[in-house]
Amino acid sequence: xxxxxxxxxxxxxxxxxxxxxxxxxxxxxxxxxxxxPDEGTVKSDEAFKRMFERDKAExxxxxxxxxxxxNSVFDVEDGYRIARRDYELxxxxxxxxxxxxxxxxxxLWQSAGMAQASRGALRKLRAAGLDVDPSAAMSVEPRIKVTxxxxxxxxxxVRTRRAVRFPYRSAQARVPEDxxxxxxxxxxxxxxxxLVGHDxxxxxxRCFRLSRMAGPVRVVGPRDAxxxxxxxxxxxxxxxxxxxxxxxVARIQVRPGCAAGLRRRATVVSSAEDHDVxxxxxxxxxxxxxxxxxxxxxxxxxxxxxVREPVVRWLRRSTAHPPDGEDA
Amino acid sequence: xxxxxxxxxxxxxxxxxxxxxxxxxxxxxxADFDVTPAELRRDLExxxxxxxxxxxxxxxxxxxxxxxxxxxxxxxxxxxPLRLNADEALAMVVALRTLAEVPGLGGxxxxxxxxxxxxxxxxxxxxxxxxxxxxVEAQGEVLALVQRALDTVRAVRLTYYTATRDESSRRDxxxxxxxxxxxxxxxxxxxxxxxxxxxxxxxxxxxVELLDEPSRPPAGATERDLxxxxxxxxxxxxxxxxxLTPAARWIVDYYPCEQVSERPDGDTDxxxxxxxxxxxxxxxxxxxxxxxxxxxxxxxxxxRFDAEEALKTYLG
Numbered sequence: 253x254x255x256x257x258x259x260x261x262x263x264x265x266x267x268x269x270x271x272x273x274x275x276x277x278x279x280x281x282x283x284x285x286x287x288x289p290d291e292g293t294v295k296s297d298e299a300f301k302r303m304f305e306r307d308k309a310e311x312x313x314x315x316x317x318x319x320x321x322x323n324s325v326f327d328v329e330d331g332y333r334i335a336r337r338d339y340e341l342x343x344x345x346x347x348x349x350x351x352x353x354x355x356x357x358x359x360l361w362q363s364a365g366m367a368q369a370s371r372g373a374l375r376k377l378r379a380a381g382l383d384v385d386p387s388a389a390m391s392v393e394p395r396i397k398v399t400x401x402x403x404x405x406x407x408x409x410v411r412t413r414r415a416v417r418f419p420y421r422s423a424q425a426r427v428p429e430d431x432x433x434x435x436x437x438x439x440x441x442x443x444x445x446x447l448v449g450h451d452x453x454x455x456x457x458r459c460f461r462l463s464r465m466a467g468p469v470r471v472v473g474p475r476d477a478x479x480x481x482x483x484x485x486x487x488x489x490x491x492x493x494x495x496x497x498x499x500x501v502a503r504i505q506v507r508p509g510c511a512a513g514l515r516r517r518a519t520v521v522s523s524a525e526d527h528d529v530x531x532x533x534x535x536x537x538x539x540x541x542x543x544x545x546x547x548x549x550x551x552x553x554x555x556x557x558x559v560r561e562p563v564v565r566w567l568r569r570s571t572a573h574p575p576d577g578e579d580a
Numbered sequence: 581x582x583x584x585x586x587x588x589x590x591x592x593x594x595x596x597x598x599x600x601x602x603x604x605x606x607x608x609x610x611a612d613f614d615v616t617p618a619e620l621r622r623d624l625e626x627x628x629x630x631x632x633x634x635x636x637x638x639x640x641x642x643x644x645x646x647x648x649x650x651x652x653x654x655x656x657x658x659x660x661p662l663r664l665n666a667d668e669a670l671a672m673v674v675a676l677r678t679l680a681e682v683p684g685l686g687g688x689x690x691x692x693x694x695x696x697x698x699x700x701x702x703x704x705x706x707x708x709x710x711x712x713x714x715x716v717e718a719q720g721e722v723l724a725l726v727q728r729a730l731d732t733v734r735a736v737r738l739t740y741y742t743a744t745r746d747e748s749s750r751r752d753x754x755x756x757x758x759x760x761x762x763x764x765x766x767x768x769x770x771x772x773x774x775x776x777x778x779x780x781x782x783x784x785x786x787x788v789e790l791l792d793e794p795s796r797p798p799a800g801a802t803e804r805d806l807x808x809x810x811x812x813x814x815x816x817x818x819x820x821x822x823x824l825t826p827a828a829r830w831i832v833d834y835y836p837c838e839q840v841s842e843r844p845d846g847d848t849d850x851x852x853x854x855x856x857x858x859x860x861x862x863x864x865x866x867x868x869x870x871x872x873x874x875x876x877x878x879x880x881x882x883x884r885f886d887a888e889e890a891l892k893t894y895l896g
Contacts, residue, residue, distance in 0.1 A: 253587050255626055262591050262630040270632050270657050283633035314589055315665030340660035344701045349690035354698065357675035357691075369671035371614070372589060376668070378612055379593035379661035381600030394682050394760035396675065396714055410711040411666065426826050426846035440714040443762030444833075463833050487715045512748045516741055516786055546866035548886035552893050564894050566868020570887035 260286030261307060265316065269339060274321050274331025277304055308332075341380050355386040356394075363398030396440065400462035403438065405469035406447045410435045412471075413478040415452070419467040420460055428466035433458070434478040437486040448486050449478075459490050498533040502540055503554040505529055510550035514543065529554070538562055545570075590615070591623055595641060595658040602651045609650070624650060631656045669702035673709035681716050682760055716763055725788040726767050729755050735795045736769075739787035740780055744859045748786065749773070754795040756803060761810055768804065770797035777801050779810070813838070817853035820860055821874040824848045828870035831863075849874070861886055 253261075263284045268275065277300075281287045287300055311318050317338040320330045346354060354377065358370040377384050402418065409416045416435055419428035435449040444461060451458040505527050506514065518530035534540040541562035544551050548567075553560040590613055597612070598604065610620040624643055631640035642654035664672065676695040680688060699706040729736045736755060741748050754770040756777070764781055771778040777797075813836055824831055829848055832840055839851040854860045857879055864871050864883045873880035 255622075258587050258591060259626055259630055261588055262627065263635075265592065266630060266656050266658060267633050285635060310588070314592075314662070316662060339662060341663050342701050342703070344697055346694060346697060347690070349687055350694035350697065353676065353679060353687060353691040353694040354672070357672060357679055357694075360675040360678060361671060365667070366671045369665075369667035370675065373664055373668035373672045375590070375593050375597075375613065376661040376664060379597040379600070381596075394678060394716070395762070396678060397762055407670075407711060411708055421826075421829065437711050437713060439712070440763060442715075443764055461833070487713045491715070511746070512741060513743065513746050516748060542866045542868065545868055545890075546862040548861075548865055549890040549893055552890070560894075562868075564891070567865070567887045567891050567894070569869025570865055571884050571891065572869060573884070 256286060260284060261310060264307060265311065265334065268318070268332055268334040269336055271333050274319070274323050274327075274333050276327075276329055276331045277301070280304070280332065341376055344377070344380055344382070346377075346382050346384070351382060351384050354382075355384045358384070358386045360394055360396050361398070362395050363403065365404055366396075366398065397443070398445065400445055400465070402447070402462045402465040402469045403445060405471075406435060406438050406462065409469070409471050410437055413476045413480075414471040415473045415477060416447075416469050417472050418460075418465045418469040421464045421466045431458075431460065432472065433460065436478075436480045436484055438462075439486045439490045441487060441490045446490050448489050457489060459493050498535045500537070500556065500558075501531050501533050502537075502544075502556060502559045503529055503531055504544060505552045505554055506547075507550045511547045514547065514551055534559065542566070587623075589662070591627060592658070593661050594623055594627060595652060595655050596661050598643075598650060598652045599655055599659060603646070603649045604651075606648050606650055664702050664705065666705050666708055669698075669705035670709045670712065672698050673702065673706050674712045674714060677709070678714040678716065681714075714763075716760060716765070722782050722785045722788055723758075723765065725790065726755060726758065726782070726785075729788070729790055729795065730758065732790075733795045735791040735793050737789040737791055738780060738785050741784040741786060743784065744854075745856050746859070746862065752791065753778070753780070754797040754801075756795075756797055756801065769795075770801045777804060779804070813853040814855070815853075817855050818857055818860075818876070818879075819851060819853055820876070820879065821849065821851050822864075823872045823874055824850060825870045828867045831871065857882075 263286065264280070267280065267284050275283070281300055281304070287303065308318060317334060319333050319335055319338075321333075322330060355374075358374045359367075361367045361370055374384060374386060406416065414435075415432060417430060417432045420431045421428045432452040433447065433449040434452065435447055437448050439446045439448055439459075444463065447460045447462060449458065449460075450456070503521070504514065504518070506518075506529075507527055514532065515530060518532040520528050520530050522529045532540065537556075537558040541553070541559045544553050544559070545563045545566045553563050594609075594613070598609065601609075606620055606624075607617050610617040613620065615623075627641050628643055629640065633639070638654075639656065640654070641652070641656045641658070644651050644653050673695070676691060676698060679691045680695060726736070728734075734755075736753050738751050738753055739748060740751055751774070752772040753767070754772070756768045756770065759766045759768055759779070764783065767780045767782065767785070768777065769780065770776070819838070822828075822831070823843075825847055831837070831852075832848065832850060835852055837850040837852045839849075841849045843849060860873075860879060861883050864873055865886055873883060
C-alpha cells in the first residue's frame, strides 16, 4: 500500500469515527485529504468514485464496521459513518497467568493463514494495553498444524453456510469421485483434519479426510443454505467413525520374543517352549487380520475364522510373483 | 502477509498501543509489531500528518519524541484498537479451547479464564469458532508421571515400544520437555541408552518409573527443531519403491514419501526411505498384495518368503 493511500485511509477512519451524522461521499471527498486531484490533473467524479469504492472495500475487508444510512428523510443519498461502539475492541483485562495463556495460544497454529490471524489478534490485544508475551515458556508445547489446501475453503463454507463440492479419493475408489456436502464443521482428530457434514449424494452424515480431497473445494448454491443440527457433536462423529467399539476376542499363537506390538495390546493366556498364546480384543476383524498378517510366521491366528481367513487370503496374495516382464 | 495489506491494520493499532505505553522505546515498539525501527519511524511520520477533518494543527495526531522514545500527546479520537475480525477470533478461540484440553498443561484454570474473556471480547464472532474443533489425545497416567518427573527434575526409566523396529525396550531418559505435535503428545529427552535426544510418543510408553536421580541432559542436548515435521528421513536409509493399489493408498497420507506418481490405471507408485527393512516387510505383508515392492528385488523376495513360511503353518 502506498503511503499516500495508507494516509488517506487512516484519515478516512478518523473522520468516520468522529462523526455521529452519516457523511455523504461528497462531504467525505471534501473532508478527507487525498481525494483531491493530483497536481496538474483534473480528477473526474468517476475517478473519485472508483477510489472511494476501493477504500470502502478495504475497510470492510479489515472488519471495520462501516455503516450506511441517512440522517433524515430529506436526504437524497446514503451517507457513511463508523459507530465507535462497534469499531472498538471491548475492554479486556488479563491477569499475568491469563496473558501467558493467550501468548501461548498465539503460537499454536502452524498454518500460514491462521498464524497470521493469531498475530493480528496479538497486535490488537497489545494495542489494548495488554502485555502479552508469546515467548513465555510452558512445559507443554502444543501445535495445531494445517497443511491441507482444503482447510480454508472448507472453513469459509462452514462459516457462510454454503454447500461444497470436491473430488474425493475414498479408501477404496480407483479414481476420485465428486462429493457434494453440506458442511457442519472442520475437526482435527489425532492430528488429521476432517470435514464433517451431510453428504447429499449418499444422504447421510459423513467425515472426509482433508488430505484425501483430490482437487479444489468449490462452493455450490447460496449462502445460509446449510443448517447445522442443534447440539451436534462434531468430534464425536469423527471419533465414532475412527474408533469403533470392540466386538470380539481373537486367540493368537506368538513366537517367544516376537510381535512386541501385538503383545502390548494382548494378554498371555498360556505359554509353551516355542510359543505363547495371547488373547486380543478387536472391533474390526479385517483390521486385526492385517496387523497379524504383518508378523508372518511369528504370529498365527488360531480363532475366530473371521480373523484367520483373511490372514490366509492375504498371505496367499503376498506369495504371488509379479506379472512377467514387468519391473524386472 | 505482504507489507501492502498489513500496513493499515498496523497503523490503526499503533496509536492506541503507544497511548497505553507513554515513553516507550522505538526499538521495543518495532519488535512488538514485527517491523524494523526504521519502518516504525516511517509509520509514525505518516500518522503525524493524519488527523480529524479540518486538519489544522490542533486536529492532527501529535507525537513527542524524546531520545529514542515516543509518546502520543494527541490521539485524534483513536483510543482503542479495532475489534478482532472473524479469522482472528477463530484463531484465538480455537487455540485456547485446544489448550484447555491439553493434558498436563499447568495453569488450565488460567486458560479457561482467558478463553472466557477473549470470547466475550469477540462477541458474536466467538460462536463462529464452533466450526472448528481440535481434539487432542489424553494419556492420563503416563502423562501425569512424566509431568511429575519434569516438575521435580528427575530422570525416568521407560518401557517403550518402538514401532519401526516392533520391539519393546527399557530406557533411562533425562526428560527435557513435553510436546503436542499433530494431535499426539511426546516426551522429548536425552536417552541414555541411545546417547541422543529422542522423542517418545506417550501412547507408546507402557510404563514410567521415576528414578532417584536428577534429570541431567548433557550440555550439548538441544531440543529438536520440529518445524519440518516429526519424521526427517535420512539419506542413508534404504530407498524402497512401491506400487500401491487404491486399497493401500493411505500409505501416502501416513508416511513421508519422497516421490508419488499416479498411474493411469489408478495405482500409485511411491518411493520412501526406511530405517529398518523389517518394518517394510511387515507393512507389505499387512497389505496382503495391495502393495508390491518394485525395488529392491531382495526385499520383495523376502516378503514372498515370509508369506510362504506363514502359510505353511496355517495350512499345516
